[in-house]
Amino acid sequence: MKTIFDKIWDSHVVNSIHDGPQQLYIDRLYCHEVTSPQAFEGLRSRGLKPLRPGRIFCMPDHNTPTVDQDKPIKDPVSRSQVETLQRNAAEFGLEYYGLDSPDNGIIHVVGPEKGLSLPGMTIVCGDSHTSTHGAVGAVAFGIGTSEVEMVLASQCILQRKPRTMRITVNGTLGKCVTAKDLALYLMSRISTSGATGYFIEYAGQAVRALSMEGRLTLCNLSIEMGARGGLIAPDQTTFDYLKGRPYAPEGEDWDKAVEYWKSLCSEPDAVFDYELEFDAADITPMVTYGTNPGAGVGIGGVIPDDATDRELEYMGFRRGEKMLGKKIDYVFLGACTNGRIEDFRAFCSVVKGRKKSPGVTAWLVPGSRQVERQIESEGLGDILRQAGFELRRPGCSACLAMNEDKIPAYKYALSTSNRNFEGRQGPLSRTLLCSPMVAAASALSGVISDPRELV
Template sequence: MSKTLVEKIWDAHVVKSETGFPDILYIDTHLIHEVTSPQAFDGLRKRGLPVFRPQQTVATADHNVPTIDQLLPIKEELSRYQVDMLTKNCAEFGIELYGLGHPFQGIVHVIGPELGITLPGKTMVCGDSHTSTHGAFGAIAFGIGTSQVEQVFATQCLLQQKPKTMKIEVNGTLGKGVSAKDIILYIISKISAAGGTGYFIEYAGSAIEALSMEARMTICNMSIEMGARGGLIAPDQITFDYIKGREFAPASAEWDKSLAYWKTLYSDADAKFDSVLTFKAEDIAPMITYGTNPGMGMGIRENIPSTSSQPDKEQLSYQKALDYMGFDDDSSLIGKPVDYVFIGSCTNSRIEDLREVAEFVKGKQKAENVTVWIVPGSKQVEQQAKNEGLDQIFEQAGFQLREPGCSACLGMNEDKIPAGKYCVSTSNRNFEGRQGPDARTLLVSPLTAAAAAVTGKITDIREMLTKA
């Protein structure tokens, strides 16, 4: 019987399935961090339970950590408490921890792939919605709640309804200055922030296949922003080349065995999807959001859609979003002054992102009105950036290269955007208050962010690339 890639991986991990009930799904790898794990550990203690398979759990500190002076005691009380509790819990329950100061520490969705922990055909979960990032490797990866974190601790399984499947094809060749971040923002703008609800999405097509692994991670990372359960891309030679030789990747005979299995991980030619959408790469421009959900996006040279063009039942919330952002119907964002530029998050903080920004800003200076934070996704990314001299390029341009963490992606740690200020951000969410109380977020690609940093305003990166 023909199957989609999701069905192949899902069915291989079902421990038990009965009509009318959720499947019992086995979880290969459980990723945890300091924010959503403490209550789950307490639940185990109250029930007198161990972590069932601690060797399949990996921990790091990332969400609520400072990104300056990480080797010093943490000043912020809640952050210090959460990191201390993670250290204590991992020691008590026998879990590997890559804490602050460890060479493998970083954002959980960055370190999994770079360490060779994320592999094709796996099921992976984490108490974080952007776990879908790992789907770039041809894995079923999704976020879970704290009670489910406890379930996985105790049983290495979850009760899960089998999701519907959607295929999104992007064919053709991307234009100059257009990247993976623009692809996913474009898709979400077309199908809305709820367009993928109930689905697990497989991304395919020539434009997807041409992407690097880091670009594919950006695509899968934001699957959740269209309401999807997760997203994945079939593994290929680009995937295999990325994995080979990484710290915890299979090696020698085990590599050959794994590779043979990985090469079976694709949707059969006649597999049936519940929904299929197709887009042309040539239609995608550099994107920017103008509202308070990732579906409120547009090509950077377009005008903000009018409130009257929205469905009647959505007009009130739409106008509320524009009021929050301080924008008007039918207006352009080109030339709009900005206050902060944030380049980081589990969406765009990998070495390729930093290289792209450094190449563009080399020999340039940031605008005086802008504060620029560059936050690498991991200690390994940070070290690689320094090895390549990217830190010197950033410093000379007036950009601040900080230490790894989720940083200004979310208003949880010390890196907050002040109220009323505009932040051009490579992160994944532009909700009200996401980057700090009353902060205003515009989601873009790393290149578009770099252009805003240099010019001090919203700028079409294509103009600057043409001049160069």
């Protein structure tokens, strides 16, 4: 009867308030520097300490510069925020991966790669893209700062159980059609509020075939459909990915864990509040034209008639225009959406042996130090440099432009990040969301280009 979501949620309920929310036990709390300082301050003002410090992991990522990371942060306000997190972690004895740590990176990249995010867990962070961790088969969702304070104080949170939605994607994704394209396609079909109030389970052959990195990208974008989170039942792909990671169980504990994890699936007769089905064959590489992530079309398509005047004016576009061939100024590869090793491999598969267009400024930002090391050890760094690209240091970077990586006003940025909102990448910046492969093909030509013609 139960869905995987019900199984995980129900096993974490400490109390149910009559006619009210449920008190949910939280296995992992991740803290970054932007949404945690006021929570720690609130805790202190109540004379409290974190109830379960061992379940809390902290790392700065939003403000971190992507050049000269070994030097002090230039912007004093950014520096103060990072130092505040470091101080809070030290004061309360919390694990902290600072800018001088080999484990630093974007929290949603680091959690899975260190095996901190495991199947069956409840995971929260003051960040909407916490939905990412659902890819390992966990109930993971973003929360506000008051809720971060609740979890610090009690390792619990009060939540109404969301409704459940299953999105089944049948068939096989085509050449150069990635998890990012799948997610942009889903948003273009159901809109950015289509899953509001729901928690999504992704299923079907096309989802099962995704690598762990691809699943992380898909679940990352659940919030962009309005869902609180999205998850994928753990399977051999999940187990193979997690085995041997620093915080994953070992030996007998591993075997026991896998046995339990295998029970985390929706029963054949499980009832979802809403079900949607799509065919992978309908999906092509995608690109957005508007100012919400649901405003996307297939790369060979044109700007639709239902685009709003406001977004067209902001983007400098007109209805009926083709996306292919539009001039771009910046390319951004990275973010918790597409900053993993597989994203860099995909980018390299397109640019290998070719040259970056001189008219394009490209910011290639690994999601973590580990991704950065792997880029070099796999020889991808050399491929990129030979093609005229440089790598920057890990962090959230231009996804939300809290550091110096801001797209200038009216410039077009083809970004592998998650939001094309007005001003998101800098005041009056114009963002087009796409996959790493579309970003790569376009970085070579200086105009929006279809990667299928290059690989």
